Amino acid sequence: xxxxxxxxxxxxxxxxxxxxxxxxxxxxxxxxxxxxxxxxxxxxxxxxxxxxxxxxxxxxxxxxxxxxxxxxxxxxxxxxxxxxxxxxxxxxxxx
Amino acid sequence: xxxxxxxxxxxxxxxxxxxxxxxxxxxxxxxxxxxxxxxxxxxxxxxxxxxxxxxxxxxxxxxxxxxxxxxxxxxxxxxxxxxxxxxxxxxxxxxxxxxxxxxxxxxxxx
Amino acid sequence: xxxxxxxxxxxxxxxxxxxxxxxxxxxxxxxxxxxxxxxxxxxxxxxxxxxxxxxxxxxxxxxxxxxxxxxxxxxxxxxxxxxxxxxxxxxxxxxxxxxxxxxxxxxxxxxxxxxxxxxxxxxxxxxxxxxxxxxxxxxxxxxxxxxxxxxxxxxxxxxxxxxxxxxxxxxxxxxxxxxxxx
Amino acid sequence: xxxxxxxxxxxxxxxxxxxxxxxxxxxxxxxxxxxxxxxxxxxxxxxxxxxxxxxxxxxxxxxxxxxxxxxxxxxxxxxxxxxxxxxxxxxxxxxxxxxxxxxxxxxxxxxxxxxxxxxxxxxxxxxxxxxxxxxxxxxxxxxxxxxxxxxxxxxxxxxxxxxxxxxxxxxxxxxxxxxxxxxxxxxxxxxxxxxxxxxxxxxxxxxxxxxxxxxxxxxxxxxxxxxxxxxxxxxxxxxxxxxxxxxxxxxxxxxxxxxxxxxxxxxxxxxxxxxxxxxxxxxxxxxxxxxxxxxxxxxxxxxxxxxxxxxxxxxxxxxxxxxxxxxxxxxxxxxxxxxxxxxxx
Numbered sequence: 001x002x003x004x005x006x007x008x009x010x011x012x013x014x015x016x017x018x019x020x021x022x023x024x025x026x027x028x029x030x031x032x033x034x035x036x037x038x039x040x041x042x043x044x045x046x047x048x049x050x051x052x053x054x055x056x057x058x059x060x061x062x063x064x065x066x067x068x069x070x071x072x073x074x075x076x077x078x079x080x081x082x083x084x085x086x087x088x089x090x091x092x093x094x095x
Numbered sequence: 096x097x098x099x100x101x102x103x104x105x106x107x108x109x110x111x112x113x114x115x116x117x118x119x120x121x122x123x124x125x126x127x128x129x130x131x132x133x134x135x136x137x138x139x140x141x142x143x144x145x146x147x148x149x150x151x152x153x154x155x156x157x158x159x160x161x162x163x164x165x166x167x168x169x170x171x172x173x174x175x176x177x178x179x180x181x182x183x184x185x186x187x188x189x190x191x192x193x194x195x196x197x198x199x200x201x202x203x204x205x
Numbered sequence: 206x207x208x209x210x211x212x213x214x215x216x217x218x219x220x221x222x223x224x225x226x227x228x229x230x231x232x233x234x235x236x237x238x239x240x241x242x243x244x245x246x247x248x249x250x251x252x253x254x255x256x257x258x259x260x261x262x263x264x265x266x267x268x269x270x271x272x273x274x275x276x277x278x279x280x281x282x283x284x285x286x287x288x289x290x291x292x293x294x295x296x297x298x299x300x301x302x303x304x305x306x307x308x309x310x311x312x313x314x315x316x317x318x319x320x321x322x323x324x325x326x327x328x329x330x331x332x333x334x335x336x337x338x339x340x341x342x343x344x345x346x347x348x349x350x351x352x353x354x355x356x357x358x359x360x361x362x363x364x365x366x367x368x369x370x371x372x373x374x375x376x377x378x379x380x381x382x383x384x385x386x387x
Numbered sequence: 388x389x390x391x392x393x394x395x396x397x398x399x400x401x402x403x404x405x406x407x408x409x410x411x412x413x414x415x416x417x418x419x420x421x422x423x424x425x426x427x428x429x430x431x432x433x434x435x436x437x438x439x440x441x442x443x444x445x446x447x448x449x450x451x452x453x454x455x456x457x458x459x460x461x462x463x464x465x466x467x468x469x470x471x472x473x474x475x476x477x478x479x480x481x482x483x484x485x486x487x488x489x490x491x492x493x494x495x496x497x498x499x500x501x502x503x504x505x506x507x508x509x510x511x512x513x514x515x516x517x518x519x520x521x522x523x524x525x526x527x528x529x530x531x532x533x534x535x536x537x538x539x540x541x542x543x544x545x546x547x548x549x550x551x552x553x554x555x556x557x558x559x560x561x562x563x564x565x566x567x568x569x570x571x572x573x574x575x576x577x578x579x580x581x582x583x584x585x586x587x588x589x590x591x592x593x594x595x596x597x598x599x600x601x602x603x604x605x606x607x608x609x610x611x612x613x614x615x616x617x618x619x620x621x622x623x624x625x626x627x628x629x630x631x632x633x634x635x636x637x638x639x640x641x642x643x644x645x646x647x648x649x650x651x652x653x654x655x656x657x658x659x660x661x662x663x664x665x666x667x668x669x670x671x672x673x674x675x676x677x678x679x680x681x682x683x684x685x686x687x688x689x690x691x692x693x694x695x696x697x698x699x700x701x702x703x704x705x706x707x708x709x710x711x712x713x714x715x716x717x718x719x720x721x722x723x724x725x726x727x728x729x730x731x732x
Contacts, residue, residue: 008105008154015109015147020140020195020245020246022113024216025120030236031223033287037186039235043242044178045123047135047265049116051240052147055164057249059151064160066249067256071163075171075247076265080238081178085185085232087273095201118631119593125634130672130684131643135634137671142627162567183674183684193645193684
């Protein structure tokens with residue numbers, strides 16, 4: 001009962017496109033703020049979104065090793081949030 | 096038959112993943128302050144990412160790369176609450192007051 | 206252009222413009238993080254996972270911390286304005302650049318097209334690597350194939366890179382000088 | 388002349404014996420008559436399962452120390468009092484310890500505390516302020532016993548078997564991770580993975596685990612953690628649905644509140660697990676965590692009720708202390724919850 005003319009790959013690419021649309025929506029919060037923490041939060045959610053989009057691309061383009069890149073993002077994404085949070089509290093104490 | 100079940104399962108998983116990410120995006124846009132927005136951020140991290148990654152795992156089938164999706168979810172689950180906590184704490188320490196019903200009723204401008 | 210590439214391009218353009226326009230440096234750094242996320246997806250989509258991996262490691266981790274260290278050691282101008290005022294000459298310059306790029310773009314090979322030299326069609330009869338190894342001396346007179354590729358075949362590319370590195374060096378000198386003499 | 392009274396807080400350190408000896412000796416030099424108050428402050432509630440063992444150990448330490456005092460004093464005019472502190476209240480770190488000592492000192496008219504330089508107030512003390520500073524803050528005079536102690540780093544790293552346990556655990560964790568990313572059937576990956584895991588474990592083992600590993604408990608905890616994950620996911624799904632309904636309603640019926648929760652979970656890793664789980668569940672967000680006092684921001688009333696019911700806390704206690712420890716009263720019943728006003732934290 002698979003609808004003709006639609007492949008799983010296309011579904012994944014379409015879903016990735018929709019996730020990018022949601023990312024654009026969240027990006028409004030990153031621009032509008034009003035505080036640095038709001039922006040940081042929005043970009044942090046965008047980071048999780050990126051992990052998902054990369055995974056969807058890996059399935060959609062049938063290149064499973066793209067998941068390596070997603071893995072790096074999953075591991076590193078929170079660094080920026082933690083670094084900037086620390087920076088805003090104790091100015092200069094980044095590391 | 097199996098193929099068509101798998102296809103529809105993937106569609107359903109992706110649809111729910113998109114739905115929860117959409118809810119999270121709406122929350123990030125609609126909610127009044129940074130603390131409240133952080134709650135919905137964890138929605139995208141948990142069910143949004145989780146269901147979409149489950150769809151990917153289903154599509155990749157039984158191969159080595161499928162383990163990666165589980166690892167991905169594991170790291171997202173470990174690191175993102177840490178980031179959310181860091182952001183909320185930095186907001187608290189820079190003196191951002193949480194929005195409450197009362198402050199809305201008193202008509203305070205945020 | 207697929208819908209995915211289109212939305213991604215919109216996202217990257219939005220983040221890039223926002224990064225350029227933010228008046229507050231800290232906000233610009235945060236938004237730049239979003240730009241770097243978009244670029245990593247784009248590199249992955251264009252099948253350049255090595256670049257994407259570098260972007261992931263550098264963009265998500267190192268750049269932010271380097272930029273934060275920089276603004277910790279320099280000054281962050283206090284401001285009430287959210288965005289930078291747009292200066293007309295800058296817009297004209299950027300607009301001219303975009304115009305030139307857009308006119309030249311259609312002449313380039315499309316991504317993955319069969320006509321591209323790398324697939325053996327078009328102007329070349331063999332693969333590029335073999336071509337460079339065999340014809341470098343005749344084409345350029347250089348003895349070393351690597352130098353010939355860097356300085357001659359892709360000379361403009363190398364020139365652009367050199368300009369970027371030079372500008373970065375000048376910027377570093379300016380920052381350091383300011384710290385020493387004030 | 389009235390008898391000299393000193394307070395000696397005890398904990399199980401390598402220098403506790405010398406401290407007691409110093410307290411007796413210096414006390415007898417200053418006055419003819421000496422009253423030594425030996426106290427052990429318990430960080431745990433005595434009625435909890437994992438606390439009972441510590442209570443036994445504390446009582447044993449007290450009776451041993453009382454014998455040491457009599458031994459050192461010989462026939463000197465000396466009286467010994469032994470007390471357990473903290474049996475009816477929580478002691479959260481140095482500040483509470485210092486104030487508990489101060490209360491005790493006031494009650495018994497004691498002017499001097501003889502402090503063991505290695506004294507550890509509670510389990511998570513390294514990151515908090517030292518007990519010395521807190522004693523200064525409450526204005527209680529103290530005298531640090533001049534003890535000879537073995538070099539400090541040896542004590543922190545632990546003895547040989549503990550060191551081996553850490554190396555062993557970290558080696559297999561990193562080797563496993565390497566092989567998951569690589570190909571476990573390819574000899575090259577097996578060899579390089581072993582080399583990388585070796586380098587990682589040797590260089591990082593002493594900072595990866597900030598707590599002593601237990602050969603029996605640690606694997607059991609890992610298994611119980613495996614049971615905990617499905618439960619956590621179930622909680623997350625429930626909370627997600629509740630929050631989604633709230634966000635999609637046009638009227639946006641939210642009621643954000645700051646609450647305080649005193650969690651009965653102790654130590655770095657269990658607290659991290661609890662705080663991360665709370666934050667991961669939509670509707671609750673840990674804003675601050677000062678040792679056991681968690682400041683939690685809750686978005687809707689039902690999420691707040693779930694938090695106060697303490698099901699996640701119980702599950703984390705199950706992971707780290709076993710089934711019996713999970714059966715405790717909910718935070719609401721214990722009176723460990725508090726709704727803070729919006730503008731103060």
